Amino acid sequence: MIFHDRARFPRGFRCASRNVGLKPQARDLTLFASDVDATAAAVFTRNQFPGAPIILGRETLKGGTLRAIVANSKVSNVATGTRGVDNARRMAAAAAAELGTDAGKVLVSSTGVIGVQLPVEKIEVGIRGMSVDLQADPLVGAEGIMTTDTHPKALSVAVGDATITWVAKGSGMIEPNMATMLAYIFTDAAFDAATLDRLLRDAVHVSFNMLSVDTDTSTSDTCAILANGLAGAVDEQAFREALIAGCIRMTETLARDGEGAEHLLRVTVRDAASDTEARYVAKALLNSPLIKTMVHGADPNVGRILMAIGKCFDATVNTSATHAWVNGYQVVGSGVRLEFDDATVRAALAVEVVDLEVSLGAGTATARAYGCDLTKGYIDENAAYYSS
Amino acid sequence: MIFHDRARFPRGFRCASRNVGLKPQARDLTLFASDVDATAAAVFTRNQFPGAPIILGRETLKGGTLRAIVANSKVSNVATGTRGVDNARRMAAAAAAELGTDAGKVLVSSTGVIGVQLPVEKIEVGIRGMSVDLQADPLVGAEGIMTTDTHPKALSVAVGDATITWVAKGSGMIEPNMATMLAYIFTDAAFDAATLDRLLRDAVHVSFNMLSVDTDTSTSDTCAILANGLAGAVDEQAFREALIAGCIRMTETLARDGEGAEHLLRVTVRDAASDTEARYVAKALLNSPLIKTMVHGADPNVGRILMAIGKCFDATVNTSATHAWVNGYQVVGSGVRLEFDDATVRAALAVEVVDLEVSLGAGTATARAYGCDLTKGYIDENAAYYSS
Numbered sequence: 001m002i003f004h005d006r007a008r009f010p011r012g013f014r015c016a017s018r019n020v021g022l023k024p025q026a027r028d029l030t031l032f033a034s035d036v037d038a039t040a041a042a043v044f045t046r047n048q049f050p051g052a053p054i055i056l057g058r059e060t061l062k063g064g065t066l067r068a069i070v071a072n073s074k075v076s077n078v079a080t081g082t083r084g085v086d087n088a089r090r091m092a093a094a095a096a097a098e099l100g101t102d103a104g105k106v107l108v109s110s111t112g113v114i115g116v117q118l119p120v121e122k123i124e125v126g127i128r129g130m131s132v133d134l135q136a137d138p139l140v141g142a143e144g145i146m147t148t149d150t151h152p153k154a155l156s157v158a159v160g161d162a163t164i165t166w167v168a169k170g171s172g173m174i175e176p177n178m179a180t181m182l183a184y185i186f187t188d189a190a191f192d193a194a195t196l197d198r199l200l201r202d203a204v205h206v207s208f209n210m211l212s213v214d215t216d217t218s219t220s221d222t223c224a225i226l227a228n229g230l231a232g233a234v235d236e237q238a239f240r241e242a243l244i245a246g247c248i249r250m251t252e253t254l255a256r257d258g259e260g261a262e263h264l265l266r267v268t269v270r271d272a273a274s275d276t277e278a279r280y281v282a283k284a285l286l287n288s289p290l291i292k293t294m295v296h297g298a299d300p301n302v303g304r305i306l307m308a309i310g311k312c313f314d315a316t317v318n319t320s321a322t323h324a325w326v327n328g329y330q331v332v333g334s335g336v337r338l339e340f341d342d343a344t345v346r347a348a349l350a351v352e353v354v355d356l357e358v359s360l361g362a363g364t365a366t367a368r369a370y371g372c373d374l375t376k377g378y379i380d381e382n383a384a385y386y387s388s
Numbered sequence: 389m390i391f392h393d394r395a396r397f398p399r400g401f402r403c404a405s406r407n408v409g410l411k412p413q414a415r416d417l418t419l420f421a422s423d424v425d426a427t428a429a430a431v432f433t434r435n436q437f438p439g440a441p442i443i444l445g446r447e448t449l450k451g452g453t454l455r456a457i458v459a460n461s462k463v464s465n466v467a468t469g470t471r472g473v474d475n476a477r478r479m480a481a482a483a484a485a486e487l488g489t490d491a492g493k494v495l496v497s498s499t500g501v502i503g504v505q506l507p508v509e510k511i512e513v514g515i516r517g518m519s520v521d522l523q524a525d526p527l528v529g530a531e532g533i534m535t536t537d538t539h540p541k542a543l544s545v546a547v548g549d550a551t552i553t554w555v556a557k558g559s560g561m562i563e564p565n566m567a568t569m570l571a572y573i574f575t576d577a578a579f580d581a582a583t584l585d586r587l588l589r590d591a592v593h594v595s596f597n598m599l600s601v602d603t604d605t606s607t608s609d610t611c612a613i614l615a616n617g618l619a620g621a622v623d624e625q626a627f628r629e630a631l632i633a634g635c636i637r638m639t640e641t642l643a644r645d646g647e648g649a650e651h652l653l654r655v656t657v658r659d660a661a662s663d664t665e666a667r668y669v670a671k672a673l674l675n676s677p678l679i680k681t682m683v684h685g686a687d688p689n690v691g692r693i694l695m696a697i698g699k700c701f702d703a704t705v706n707t708s709a710t711h712a713w714v715n716g717y718q719v720v721g722s723g724v725r726l727e728f729d730d731a732t733v734r735a736a737l738a739v740e741v742v743d744l745e746v747s748l749g750a751g752t753a754t755a756r757a758y759g760c761d762l763t764k765g766y767i768d769e770n771a772a773y774y775s776s
Contacts, residue, residue, distance in 0.1 A: 048705045049698035049723065079694045081724040114691025115725030216678045216692075217699035290604045290770055297771025303502025304604075306467045310437035311605035317436045335437065336469040337503030376764045382678055383685025 001245040007138045007154035010163035010188035011230040012036060016133035017144030020126025022074040022112075022119060029123060030144030031130050032069040032167070032184060033099055038228035040066035041197035042107070043204055045221035052077045052084035052118075053108040056092065057222065060107055064193035066226050067102070069184055070095035070127070071109035071145045073169075077118040078110075078219040087120040094124045098131050109182050109222050111147055111169065138167045138186075145169045145182055148381050153253050159242045162189035162231035166246050170213070170254040183208060183223040183250060189239055190229035199240055200225045207247035210279065210369045212287050213258035248370075255370040260377025263295050264353045268368045271359045273316040278360075278367035281312050285356060285369070292374035295354050300345035302331040309358060321361030327354060389633040395526045395542035398551035398576035399618040400424060404521035405532025408514025410462040410500075410507060417511060418532030419518050420457040420555070420572060421487055426616035428454035429585035430495070431592055433609035440465045440472035440506075441496040444480065445610060448495055452581035454614050455490070457572055458483035458515070459497035459533045461557075465506040466498075466607040475508040482512045486519050497570050497610050499535055499557065526555045526574075533557045533570055536769050541641050547630045550577035550619035554634050558601070558642040571596060571611040571638060577627055578617035587628055588613045595635035598667065598757045600675050601646035636758075643758040648765025651683050652741045656756045659747045661704040666748075666755035669700050673744060673757070680762035683742050688733035690719040697746060709749025715742060 009015070012035040022028040042061045044054045060066075070091055077084050088108050096103040110118060142152030149169050156165040168183035191199070204223055256264040267285045272278035285291055288308040294301045305324045309317055324332035327348040331338055354373075397403075400423040410416040430449045432442045448454075458479055465472045476496045484491040498506060530540030537557050544553040556571035579587070592611055644652040655673045660666035673679055676696040682689050693712045697705055712720035715736040719726055742761075 046701050047695065047698035048701070048703075048707055049694040049710075076691075079691050079720070079723070079725040113689065114695060115689075116691075216676050216695060219695050219698060288604050289766070293767055293770035296767065299771060301501065301503075303464075303467050303504075306437040307435065307502060307604060307607050310435035310607060313434050313436070315436075319436055322437075332467070335467070337467040374767060376767055378677070379681055379684065379762060379764055379767070382681035383687060 001157060001242060003249065004156045007156040007165060008163065009136055009138055009165050010186055010228070012188060012228050013165070013186045014134035014136060015138060015141030016130050016135065017140050018126065018130060018133065021122040022072060027144040028073050029126055030071045030141045031095060031127070031134070032141055032186070033134055034067055034226060034228045036228050036230065037065050037067055037105065038226035039064055039191060039193045039196055040224060040226050041193060041200045042222060042224035043201065045218055047217050047219045049079060049219050051110060051220045052080055052088040053110045054220065054222065055085055056088040057107055060104060063104055065105055066107055067105040068095055068099050069107045069109065069224065071111070071182060072123060073145050073147050074112040075116050075118050076110045076112045076114050076220050078114040080115070080117050083117060087118040090120045091123055094127050098127050107224055109220065111145060111181050111220050114219060138165055142167045142169065148259050150257055153250065155246060155249060157242050157246055159189065159239050160234045162187055162234045164242055164246055166250045168250050168254060170257050181218045181221055185225040187225070187227045188229065188231035189227055189234040190232055191227045196225055196227055199243055202240065203244045203247040206244060207251040210282070210367065211251045211255055212283060212369065212371045213255065251370050255372050258372035259381045260375040261372030262375055263373040265292070265295050265371045265373060266353065266355045266368060268355065268357045268366065269360065270357065270366045271361050271363060272365040272367070273363035275365045275367060277315045278365040279369070281309060281315050281358065281360065282367045282369035284308055284312050285358065286371040289374055295349060296373035296375050298346050298350035300342045300349065302326065302345065303337050305332060305356065305358065306335070306337070316360070316362040318361030323359045325357040327351065389545060389630060391637065392544045395544040395553060396551065397524055397526055397553050398574055398616070400576060400616045401553070401574045402522035402524055403526060403529030404518050404523065405528050406514065406518060406521065409510045410460060415532040416462050417460045417514055418529045419483060419515070419522070420529055420574070421522055422455055422614060422616045424616050424618065425453050425455055425493065426614035427452055427579060427581045427584055428612060428614050429581060429588045430610060430612035431589065433606055435605050435607045437467060437607050439498060439608045440468055440476040441498050442608065442610065443473055444476040445495055448492060451492055453493055454495055455493040456483055456487050457495045457497065457612065459499070459570060460511060461533050461535050462500040463504050463506050464498050464500045464502050464608050466502040468503070468505050471505060475506040478508045479511055482515045486515050495612055497608065499533060499569050499608050502607060526553055530555045530557065536647050538645055541638065543634060543637060545630050545634055547577065547627050548622045550575055550622045552630055552634055554638045556638050556642060558645050569606045569609055573613040575613070575615045576617065576619035577615055577622040578620055579615045584613055584615055587631055590628065591632045591635040594632060595639040598670070598755065599639045599643055600671060600757065600759045601643065639758050643760050646760035647769045648763040649760030650763055651761040653680070653683050653759045653761060654741065654743045654756060656743065656745045656754065657748065658745065658754045659749050659751060660753040660755070661751035663753045663755060665703045666753040667757070669697060669703050669746065669748065670755045670757035672696055672700050673746065674759040677762055683737060684761035684763050686734050686738035688730045688737065690714065690733065691725050693720060693744065693746065694723070694725070704748070704750040706749030711747045713745040715739065
């Protein structure tokens with residue numbers, strides 16, 4: 001899969017972002033718009049306290065049609081009661097008025113601090129005239145939805161005559177069902193809403209849903225796809241492969257930019273009894289603080305890999321046929337830590353991308369999970385997030 | 389429950405510790421001995437890769453009788469294969485020879501790095517003559533089993549004419565079934581092994597099993613109780629209450645000394661649909677990195693409490709009747725973050741012991757979990773544990 005050097009939009013999609021006064025200076029509001037109605041599908045957080053935009057979004061997506069997305073950063077509009085939902089509706093209405101469309105075709109997202117009412121008047125005032133700014137660079141839209149992300153995130157790829165474009169933000173509170181807090185996918189390929197929904201869920205299953213930064217699950221997680229059909233029909237299988245590849249690539253981008261992250265950590269579990277068990281063990285290893293700090297310090301304390309497998313009480317583990325590798329270097333064989341040169345394993349760990357591979361000897365299922373190391377930067381960002 | 393100012397042993401128990409060369413200088417081997425046979429019960433880690441001492445210990449405890457415990461720090465003898473189990477047997481035999489008892493009455497524990505063979509010869513040589521050192525201060529025994537603990541841990545309490553004494557060590561890799569890595573309980577009360585086993589399990593259920601430092605589960609966790617009967621029978625109910633109180637107190641001591649911890653964090657969940665759900669939600673809050681860093685920074689980002697409750701997909705949560713308090717100060721009411729003065733909540737968080745209370749409005753069950761904040765100290769200790 002060849003991704004474009006610089007992300008571009010499919011036909012008929014544009015975006016704009018600006019500062020409307022939620023943050024002191026940085027862009028805090030983004031508008032994505034399609035020239036024509038697009039079929040749409042989305043998956044949202046499973047958190048039992050979803051943000052107001054999620055409550056509204058589930059309703060909006062029932063129509064299966066979107067024309068625009070409006071998203072703000074800084075305040076997530078979560079735990080804000082009925083006033084919060086009213087404010088989300090006002091935000092959709094303001095975007096619809098600016099674009100000359102119906103509020104029922106506008107998806108709303110908010111990301112940022114939980115439990116603070118949305119300053120919706122600032123958004124209503126600030127969005128006026130924003131349609132004039134609409135332009136072709138996805139990174140402009142990505143910039144307006146950043147919170148603790150260190151850089152805006154977008155990518156695109158061609159599928160036949162069509163394009164698929166991803167715009168997303170992370171970067172903590174990512175896990176375990178619906179990972180990236182906000183990920184938008186745009187395409188000019190033509191699909192009906194049911195097909196789009198199925199394709200999206202398949203792709204999310206092996207990508208964003210296998211991403212975890214810290215085991216916490218955002219109340220705002222949203223992944224939406226819009227297909228405006230301007231490129232006509234494309235081969236579904238080719239589209240599906242490109243969609244999965246892009247979602248995995250964006251997942252890795254988000255993991256690599258997890259709060260405080262210095263390493264991308266990938267955990268592959270093989271020979272598991274089932275897909276469910278493979279995913280469960282991969283997540284357990286990925287989320288183990290002792291594995292994460294081992295990777296952070298490039299400390300060859302690989303016995304922790306067995307500890308983390310072993311704490312999966314509900315997984316079938318063939319303990320005498322369990323093997324493990326660190327970036328291709330075998331460190332555990334038949335359930336026992338192998339003798340090795342510490343310096344070699346230290347070197348294998350001290351690279352930017354660390355792959356841990358585990359074979360459970362219990363079946364034929366495989367899964368891969370994506371995350372990052374645990375660093376002091378994570379603590380710096382989260383011990384004073386509200387206050388800063 | 390009035391605990392002694394300084395922990396003391398029940399009748400007939402003594403201990404000794406020394407350096408046998410596993411650590412450069414600090415004490416690394418402890419011997420606990422009873423003058424007479426004691427009935428015994430124990431619970432061990434559920435990790436699927438238990439250490440060699442656990443494999444041996446399960447066998448030893450079948451007899452229901454112990455005379456001694458021998459425990460070393462620095463090397464945990466985990467993931468060491470059949471040679472590891474042979475070495476654990478040699479360690480039991482060495483202790484038995486020194487004390488003039490049977491190896492089948494000696495419980496072995498090892499704590500420290502995973503995946504390194506035990507230098508058992510050093511232990512066999514070092515233990516010789518150790519019975520001469522046996523004396524009455526439990527802290528001497530506690531000292532020999534420390535790893536990253538910042539202080540030795542022991543406490544004792546009187547129950548009628550009998551005494552119960554706890555000696556334990558933490559302090560990371562504590563969760564979720566069997567918490568403290570090593571906790572030994574000694575009493576001169578008389579109980580048969582079956583009663584002792586039941587009492588121990590009841591106490592562990594609400595104490596050590598509700599302790600979590602980092603969600604990782606040690607491969608070496610052991611909690612054993614020895615009753616040598618030298619004080620005769622005591623009132624079972626009074627003993628039970630004292631046992632539970634002491635186990636909870638030791639749990640708090642271990643949590644407070646969790647790796648890098650600066651705060652003791654207690655999470656109480658009330659009005660849950662079942663005991664299982666109350667425990668599940670309490671653990672989820674306790675282990676949430678975003679809650680832990682909020683406590684660390686005394687950051688009044690209390691919306692995270694709703695996030696952490698909401699990520700418990702499998703718990704019954706009455707979202708419109710969920711309330712939360714920080715050290716008695718209500719911050720969430722009816723599922724919505726309340727308006728409050730940030731400085732007040734910041735002050736409520738900025739004390740050594742932080743109590744989070746949550747009411748789920750879903751039933752009548754209650755549970756409490758014990759842990760600590762997440763700090764840079766945790767990362768310092770764990771990014772170079774093997775290497776240091």
